[in-house]
Amino acid sequence: MQHHKLATIEDVAAIAGVSIATVSRAINEPTKVADETRRRVTEAIARTGYTTNAMARSLRMRRSNMILILAPDVGDPNFSNILVGLETEASKRGYGVLIGNTQNDATRETDYLRFISSNQADGLILFTGHLPYGFGSDAGPARLPPMVAVNEPVSNSDLPFVGVDNFEGARIATEHLVSQGHRRIAFIGHSTSKAVNQLREAGYRAALDGAGIALDPRLILDGDGTTESGRQATEHMFVRDVLPTAFFCVNDATALGVIISLNARKYDLPREFSVMGFDDISFASFVTPSLTTMKQPRLKIGEEAMDLLLALLEGKPLKKKEVLLRAELIVRNSVSRVGRN
Amino acid sequence: MQHHKLATIEDVAAIAGVSIATVSRAINEPTKVADETRRRVTEAIARTGYTTNAMARSLRMRRSNMILILAPDVGDPNFSNILVGLETEASKRGYGVLIGNTQNDATRETDYLRFISSNQADGLILFTGHLPYGFGSDAGPARLPPMVAVNEPVSNSDLPFVGVDNFEGARIATEHLVSQGHRRIAFIGHSTSKAVNQLREAGYRAALDGAGIALDPRLILDGDGTTESGRQATEHMFVRDVLPTAFFCVNDATALGVIISLNARKYDLPREFSVMGFDDISFASFVTPSLTTMKQPRLKIGEEAMDLLLALLEGKPLKKKEVLLRAELIVRNSVSRVGRN
DNA sequence: ATGATTGATGTAAAGGTTTACACAAACAGA
DNA sequence: TCTGTTTGTGTAAACCTTTACATCAATCAT
Numbered sequence: 001m002q003h004h005k006l007a008t009i010e011d012v013a014a015i016a017g018v019s020i021a022t023v024s025r026a027i028n029e030p031t032k033v034a035d036e037t038r039r040r041v042t043e044a045i046a047r048t049g050y051t052t053n054a055m056a057r058s059l060r061m062r063r064s065n066m067i068l069i070l071a072p073d074v075g076d077p078n079f080s081n082i083l084v085g086l087e088t089e090a091s092k093r094g095y096g097v098l099i100g101n102t103q104n105d106a107t108r109e110t111d112y113l114r115f116i117s118s119n120q121a122d123g124l125i126l127f128t129g130h131l132p133y134g135f136g137s138d139a140g141p142a143r144l145p146p147m148v149a150v151n152e153p154v155s156n157s158d159l160p161f162v163g164v165d166n167f168e169g170a171r172i173a174t175e176h177l178v179s180q181g182h183r184r185i186a187f188i189g190h191s192t193s194k195a196v197n198q199l200r201e202a203g204y205r206a207a208l209d210g211a212g213i214a215l216d217p218r219l220i221l222d223g224d225g226t227t228e229s230g231r232q233a234t235e236h237m238f239v240r241d242v243l244p245t246a247f248f249c250v251n252d253a254t255a256l257g258v259i260i261s262l263n264a265r266k267y268d269l270p271r272e273f274s275v276m277g278f279d280d281i282s283f284a285s286f287v288t289p290s291l292t293t294m295k296q297p298r299l300k301i302g303e304e305a306m307d308l309l310l311a312l313l314e315g316k317p318l319k320k321k322e323v324l325l326r327a328e329l330i331v332r333n334s335v336s337r338v339g340r341n
Numbered sequence: 342m343q344h345h346k347l348a349t350i351e352d353v354a355a356i357a358g359v360s361i362a363t364v365s366r367a368i369n370e371p372t373k374v375a376d377e378t379r380r381r382v383t384e385a386i387a388r389t390g391y392t393t394n395a396m397a398r399s400l401r402m403r404r405s406n407m408i409l410i411l412a413p414d415v416g417d418p419n420f421s422n423i424l425v426g427l428e429t430e431a432s433k434r435g436y437g438v439l440i441g442n443t444q445n446d447a448t449r450e451t452d453y454l455r456f457i458s459s460n461q462a463d464g465l466i467l468f469t470g471h472l473p474y475g476f477g478s479d480a481g482p483a484r485l486p487p488m489v490a491v492n493e494p495v496s497n498s499d500l501p502f503v504g505v506d507n508f509e510g511a512r513i514a515t516e517h518l519v520s521q522g523h524r525r526i527a528f529i530g531h532s533t534s535k536a537v538n539q540l541r542e543a544g545y546r547a548a549l550d551g552a553g554i555a556l557d558p559r560l561i562l563d564g565d566g567t568t569e570s571g572r573q574a575t576e577h578m579f580v581r582d583v584l585p586t587a588f589f590c591v592n593d594a595t596a597l598g599v600i601i602s603l604n605a606r607k608y609d610l611p612r613e614f615s616v617m618g619f620d621d622i623s624f625a626s627f628v629t630p631s632l633t634t635m636k637q638p639r640l641k642i643g644e645e646a647m648d649l650l651l652a653l654l655e656g657k658p659l660k661k662k663e664v665l666l667r668a669e670l671i672v673r674n675s676v677s678r679v680g681r682n
Numbered sequence: 683a684t685g686a687t688t689g690a691t692g693t694a695a696a697g698g699t700t701t702a703c704a705c706a707a708a709c710a711g712a
Numbered sequence: 713t714c715t716g717t718t719t720g721t722g723t724a725a726a727c728c729t730t731t732a733c734a735t736c737a738a739t740c741a742t
Contacts, residue, residue: 359721359722360721360722360723362721362724363720373719373720374720375721400726400727400728402727
């Protein structure tokens with residue numbers, strides 16, 4: 001009862017009075033068929049409402065024109081904006097987009113590989129920062145599908161990568177603080193494991209270095225990028241009583257924690273302390289004070305990543321193995337000139 | 342160079358010393374094959390690393406086990422949380438999820454239907470509030486695929502619908518304000534076109550009615566659900582000098598506009614005015630004062646919608662044509678007892 | 683006039699499954 | 713012993729394309 005019976009290429013061929021091969025050619029290589037024939041085929045297609053069956057096509061061509069996107073958290077607003085870019089570019093080029101929410105669960109990751117191994121997807125976009133479990137494995141196919149990593153580069157691999165230039169962004173951010181007269185600038189979010197954090201810290205160090213400001217290691221605090229870690233780091237500073245005039249936070253979530261902590265202590269922001277974030281996530285403009293931060297070009301990241309993957313897929317030579325996009329400084333109200341009190 | 346040559350059912354059959362039919366049965370209807378045979382097949386599968394080719398399977402079965410999700414804005418955080426629910430449920434049941442970002446563009450909507458007509462997707466989840474353009478059309482297939490509407494019911498149709506109970510939620514919200522002693526409660530977001538707004542206004546009216554509070558039409562203001570409209574409505578109230586003690590806003594975005602406007606006028610919130618939202622979007626807890634609002638059960642909405650669609654798809658009898666989920670009152674700091682000044 | 687080339691089309695194979703139907707063996711009931 | 717049923721398996725068709733190869737007519741070069 002599902003399908004009446006969709007029109008097939010044979011129906012079209014019969015009506016147009018040609019063979020199915022000709023119909024196929026009229027559709028896929030129009031120049032290879034005579035004008036008059038093409039006209040008849042086009043008309044027959046219109047009359048039957050024919051659409052080529054993608055399954056049969058994929059089976060024959062060994063190509064699904066689908067891209068699988070694997071992300072640890074599809075609900076993450078940061079992800080979803082990149083997704084728009086990915087989807088837009090894919091759609092423009094005639095590809096469909098399949099999504100898989102891995103939740104960093106090995107079982108789920110392996111499970112999604114069925115889309116690859118069963119030919120349901122031609123390529124892979126990875127947000128996870130590592131190869132899916134089950135790839136390097138014994139049973140798995142030796143051949144890896146075309147892949148592009150986004151946001152998090154995949155460790156020990158030379159996978160093409162698209163993301164924001166964290167080092168440069170962090171440098172710009174820190175330089176902005178310096179330009180406002182700050183010299184005691186804390187970095188909140190030191191991490192020995194997260195590549196993103198390390199790059200941003202490196203940018204911070206480079207900026208201080210460039211400005212001739214000596215690094216005070218007591219102003220560099222650990223953090224895992226959560227709001228809670230920002231809060232804790234701030235509290236820790238007050239306990240030790242080693243204070244900066246400005247906080248550069250590894251990301252907006254951390255910055256929020258810092259702001260919450262400072263607000264709770266009744267400081268007047270940004271007069272008494274400046275706070276700078278990174279990412280420009282949606283709430284950044286709604287916090288009080290609204291957050292000065294570095295905006296990630298999320299749409300662009302998505303588009304570039306998909307473009308790269310499709311180039312890979314279509315066998316075109318890659319321009320680059322790595323695309324780093326610039327973050328943009330967004331000035332709001334959480335940073336002011338130092339020493340206004 | 343792409344694929345070495347994946348193992349097929351024939352390879353497995355050869356190794357196990359059975360026919361391909363038996364292999365297929367061993368996989369899909371294990372009870373129908375003898376224990377010993379099944380063992381041999383399983384082993385052969387393990388040895389070859391065989392995965393069934395989904396394309397061939399879909400072609401034969403006329404079923405792709407894919408669901409297409411059509412949404413006007415994939416980047417909308419409200420959407421992306423529902424997406425998690427949709428994806429989780431689909432994945433649990435062995436379905437994949439395909440996404441289409443329509444941007445309310447007729448061309449794009451029509452374009453995505455190719456997934457349906459070409460058998461690449463078996464069913465449709467609609468966030469758009471209307472049937473995709475090209476469906477009722479002449480050329481299109483008379484047969485509609487199984488569909489479920491989410492968030493926005495589809496007008497003039499009896500499409501199954503899953504969403505939040507707006508009427509009930511608005512009533513609960515308003516009753517909360519009443520319970521805090523408010524009697525002059527404004528409704529911001531009256532609309533003649535948006536169904537959601539109308540339902541929430543109806544809930545507001547019902548609550549007032551239930552509390553024996555006479556409706557003051559001057560306290561009902563137009564709004565399209567944007568932050569700007571919330572701001573404007575508030576300004577308008579001050580111009581006319583007809584003031585409530587509490588604002589019930591059609592959604593959080595509107596509430597944010599109201600708060601911005603009141604903050605700009607230097608009112609002390611929530612002492613002088615209470616503000617209530619609806620949705621509990623991510624920034625709700627970050628505004629100052631943090632927003633008391635009604636939380637949409639987004640994950641649950643997604644799960645229920647997918648469950649409904651799959652039931653439809655698998656020909657099971659539907660429990661209901663409409664699933665309305667309850668919104669939950671989230672008490673934060675933007676509402677206080679009236680008359681504390 | 684002849685052979686070679688070009689252009690347009692058709693024939694048939696291949697892609698990898700699922701499943702209706704046929705068949706054989708084993709078993710049950712008489 | 714015979715008939716009818718059950719159980720397990722195999723054969724082959726069908727799902728709908730794309731495309732290598734063959735065919736044939738028309739055009740061209742010599």
